[in-house]
Amino acid sequence: MELYRKTLTSATWWSLVIFNLLTFSSCKNQPESTVPSWKIKLIANSTSHVTYLVDLERAIDHILRVQLVQVPVFKGKELIVLQNIMALLDNFNPLYKYKKGKANIKNINRFIKSQTEVSQEYFKGLANDDEFATENYIGDDYIGCLGSQSGLRGFNCSLWNLFHYWTVQSSFSPELFQPGAVLWTLHGYVHHFMNCSECYLNFWFYVQEHQIEDVKTHDEEILWLWRAHNYFNRKLAGDVTEDPWFPKKQFPEDKYCRKCRWKGKWQNDKVLKYLKNIYSSISEVVGLINKEEEP
Template sequence: GTQVEWKEFEKSKVYMADLESGLHYLMRVELATHKTLEGEELKTFKDFVTVVAKLFPGHQSVVKLLETLLEWLVSLPLEKIPYDAILDLVNNKMRISGLYLSEQVQWVGCQGSSVALRGYPCSLWTLFHVLTVQAANRPDALANTGFEDDPLAVLQTMRRYIGTFFGCQECGKHFEEMAQESLNQVKSVDDAILWLWRKHNQVNARLTGSMSQDPMFPKTQWPTPDLCPTCHEEQEGLHVWNEQMVLAFLRQHYGASNISPKYSS
């Protein structure tokens, strides 16, 4: 049935199960709607796999699988890749070598009060926040990828992934508008972390009270004072963010050591 048991979780943690389930959904469901990848789509997918393979702070077996997929994509002389070939590789590599990407979705911090709510889009936001923090913490990770010294590596990859593959096309359109407006102001990896936080809050504000909101998880301006009291200040009676504190909080919250292995394989 579709009834899933509720999983206890802490709002102050990030869950590996959500990140792995997001990758599972991305590779096996979202990508499956594209029968072949070619041209810009193929380039976008390759860049996405590059950034995730180099920066994903996951289990060795998942990282290894992503690296294998990347080597294969880079070495193939094809201009067109059938989706089935990607799926075969992901499945076969896993079977042969025990490389592992969860076989099913298991939402934890991203679970919703019904199966139609939260889940994948929540995990995608979470993944990209984690990747922006990893890019700042591991400046050499993208060496020899074509992305070295590029503070926009993660955000440009996200922008193109969302615009090309993300099932919600309206989301892609909104995200593209935000990127065109202000992505060129991002000059450092710390700016990139804060840009994504600011834009995510802008989306939260737009969606407050909308249909896509899970009544059990109302949209907020995040992090709320209970999660980060020092992020919030008042100036002349108005709320303002202390962005230095927000940055420190994001680096802690989305940092590798705050990712819980609970419920993950």
């Protein structure tokens, strides 16, 4: 498949991409948590990293039915980015096992890729269709991305998971998209479809030193996104947006992958193997069990 067309943006705009991914949640004081403490403890104390289907579902649902439906009209660069998103979702669709999830996404992609302009009203009709909303998802809340308070983690966490998932899936089917396609899609998505208002200069230098154009293989693409994620985790550690139950640490932690670091240095081959494993083995669990209440 042809390489995704890149939207013509400056390097500083890519800086905005990363900033938004990590500051999507409001920096204001968060309301009291309504999440049972046992759920938070169960996830926070887990000794294995799990990618949950319900978290990927929440990211997809938010992208399609919250953010994209706000766009007045898709044309030009916005249409290209939309086509890129739908092509990725069509080819690497975690909803494929459930009811009409695969068919619904494929139908949207088939229509979108043949258009020169898509109206807000028409896209809303596709994404907000009652059948689409009820037939595609197995769960209705986060698990691995569940936050201890409302407004923490959630979509921000699930969005990272979705794009990590896409980089890994792309490496398993290298004939579909050229290396860097997922990263350029991420770039275009956040540039055009997420509001960004501050602090992009903090990230400009990172982008200058880690150009997407330098990504030549799918494995490099996986590691590029992983390094970017870790870089900004380190930048935002201790920030007001950080969930106190889930402090931002360098990933993966030793408890998840003991071989990923040796004498304080990352072992890229081990990290790559680990990332491919966790983003290809998707858990279909839809809820957590309170062990303390079991007889």
